[in-house]
Amino acid sequence: MVRLISGSWFEFQHHNQAEGKYWNPICRHFSEEQWREKIREMHSLGMKYIVLLCSSLVDEDFAEAYFPTDIYPLAKDFVCQDPIDALMSEAEKLDMKVFMSVGYYGPWNKPRENMVSPSVTQRAFKAMEQVYGRYGKYRSFYGWYYPDESCITKYFDDNFAAYVNQYSAFGKSFNSNLKTMIAPYGTNMLSADDVYVRQLETLDVDIVAYQDEVGVRKSTPDQTGRFYSALKKAHDKAGRSKLWADVELFEFEGDVYHSALLPSNMERLKRQLEAVSFYVEEVLGYQYMGLMNRPGTIAYCGHPDSVAFYVQYKKFMEQQGSACNTL
Secondary structure (H helix, E strand, O other): OOOOEEEEEEOOOOOOOOOOOOOHHHHOOOOHHHHHHHHHHHHHOOOOEEEEOOOEEEOOOOEEEOOOOOOOOEOOOOOOOOHHHHHHHHHHHOOOEEEEEOOOOOOOOOHHHHHHOHHHHHHHHHHHHHHHHHHOOOOOEEEEEOOOOOEOEOEOOHHHHHHHHHHHHHHHOOOOOOEEEEOOEOOOOOOOOHHHHHHHHHOOOOEEEEEOOOOOOOOOHHHHHHHHHHHHHHHHHHOOOEEEEEEEOEEEOOOOOOOOEEEOOHHHHHHHHHHHOOOOOEEEEEOOOOOOOOOOOOOOOOOOOHHHHHHHHHHHHHHHHHHHHOO
16 A cells, blocks of 8 residues: 655745745745645645744845744745744644744754754754744644754764754653654665664654655665665664655756756656555655645645646545545
């Protein structure tokens, strides 16, 4: 059986400006109702998890927040003054679960520095307190997502493990029931051996959603099944973090990381899902925003091919449901 996409990353602005070419400018002008519409669109595809990429964004020449805070200025020229509230309240109405981002409180493209910087940690912890104080009332507030991602070059970097454990300890200090999630890359390079198992045993995180790295051209669907098979054995041995997949829904218009993200196609996505489905508990997609749009939506953003990608996936999803009902 092929697992369907049960959730997606979500963003108000894409951190990499070149990649977000087709939706960043549009999203700045979204009204509250348009943000709510995007959540309804995701729900229409059976998604129940939302992973907020960032609650603020810091680049070389600007810093902006997507909720009222004294840490950074509210996002300039944003029509919706509290988009996180729109996200959380609409998700609650639809019984969806949100992983709240703890970033970016340092430059998004400097994750290693962010992990060890006391000033970044101080800002992030202050933001966690403010965000939870403001939105913790919503049932949709399901957990925390740590967006300063690590490349697993054979094993987790010690600084990354310390970063995760420090943030988890802080988050639990005011709500121990919230889940925690990371989405590391380097899936094609890691060694899922006993050393890695021991690292998993000491990593204080509930869910690891490994990137399949097909969109960034580091892996193919013919290879990823082998990676996730080894990861399942490692996670089963460790008996701690749940194993999820982060399946990439995009391809690049030109050079990887330096050009716009475009919607992939259903044939590739089907192969990606088939490759990982047997090994993981849930499949998340990166990402709905900009890469899929429901026909006739009042909140259109992204490449023109995004409507066709939505339609193709919706049809595939319905076919899978029909197949299950006939078993």
